Amino acid sequence: xxxxxxxxxxxxxxxxxxxxxxxxxxxxxxxxxxxxxxxxxxxxxxxxxxxxxxxxxxxxxxxxxxxxxxxxxxxxxxxxxxxxxxxxxxxxxxxxxxxxxxxxxxxxxxxxxxxxxxxxxxxxxxxxxxxxxxxxxxxxxxxxxxxxxxxxxxxxxxxxxxxxxxxxxxxxxxxxxxxxxxxxxxxxxxxxxxxxxxxxxxxxxxxxxx
Numbered sequence: 001x002x003x004x005x006x007x008x009x010x011x012x013x014x015x016x017x018x019x020x021x022x023x024x025x026x027x028x029x030x031x032x033x034x035x036x037x038x039x040x041x042x043x044x045x046x047x048x049x050x051x052x053x054x055x056x057x058x059x060x061x062x063x064x065x066x067x068x069x070x071x072x073x074x075x076x077x078x079x080x081x082x083x084x085x086x087x088x089x090x091x092x093x094x095x096x097x098x099x100x101x102x103x104x105x106x107x108x109x110x111x112x113x114x115x116x117x118x119x120x121x122x123x124x125x126x127x128x129x130x131x132x133x134x135x136x137x138x139x140x141x142x143x144x145x146x147x148x149x150x151x152x153x154x155x156x157x158x159x160x161x162x163x164x165x166x167x168x169x170x171x172x173x174x175x176x177x178x179x180x181x182x183x184x185x186x187x188x189x190x191x192x193x194x195x196x197x198x199x200x201x202x203x204x205x206x207x208x209x210x
Contacts, residue, residue, distance in 0.1 A: 002172055003106055006179075007044075007057075008067050010099035014129050015040040015068040017092035019075035020084055021137045029076065035136060036072035037065070040096075042129030047104050047121050051111050087190065093130055093142065094186040098179040101126030101154035102161050106175065115162050122158040126182075127151050149189035152196060157182025 018039030022032040041058045048056045058064040078084070085091075104125025108118040127143050127150065134141040143150050161178030165171060188194040 002175075003103055006099050006175070007103050008063065010096050010103060011040045011064055011067050012071045013092045014096035014100070015071035016075050017089050017096060017130070018133050019072040020079075020089040020092065021133050021139070023076070023079055023084070024089075025137050032076055033069055033072045035133060036075075037068050038136065039129045039133040040064075040068045040071075042132040043100055043104065043125040043127060044129075046128050047107065047125045050121060050124070051108065051113075053107075053111075090142075090190050091187075094183055094190065097126045097130065097150070097154055097186060098157060098182040099126075100129070101157050101182055102175050102178040105158040105161060105178075106171075109162075118162070119155060119158045123151055123154040126154040149185050149194060149196065153182045153185035153189070156185055 015036035018036035019032045021039070022035040025031075027035065041064065044057055048054075101122045103122075105118045105122030107125075108121040109115075113121070130150075131141040131143050142148060157178045157180075159178075160181040161174050164174035164177055169177070185194070
């Protein structure tokens with residue numbers, strides 16, 4: 001029940017981030033709902049396909065689509081009433097990343113996969129929807145921006161979850177702690193510029209012709 005509630009929360013905040021991205025690009029209402037939908041279900045759909053889970057989660061439970069559409073419409077209504085807060089897309093994305101990464105890892109764990117595979121699938125669940133959103137809105141995906149703590153935050157959060165669970169901490173507490181770790185790292189990157197080192201290759205200049 002807790003995982004289902006967290007999953008719906010993740011769906012809502014990712015749908016909001018997609019709606020904000022659509023608004024920045026001046027899309028119509030259909031575009032807002034479409035971008036909110038692919039953002040919210042993208043990572044989970046890839047996860048379910050990799051795990052061979054059928055039917056895919058949002059096809060089996062219409063509540064997901066209801067939450068997505070409601071979140072997108074509420075975002076549109078709010079934006080007509082007052083401007084979206086600065087950094088609202090990044091904040092919504094960070095919350096969605098935190099929730100989906102841990103929930104995705106838990107679903108992979110329930111399928112009996114090794115911990116490393118669970119961390120990988122959790123990271124895919126948390127990041128893939130944002131990548132699709134950014135590509136469709138003609139932005140460089142957050143995942144690929146130099147030094148950005150994005151996938152690494154998801155890896156850290158899911159790893160913290162498994163470490164705490166292995167230490168005997170209850171699953172509910174461990175999952176919440178993992179989300180906090182992921183969110184803390186992501187918000188640190190957003191607010192204070194905490195980043196990983198960037199790998200850059202400097203090529204030799206061609207010698208001038210003699």
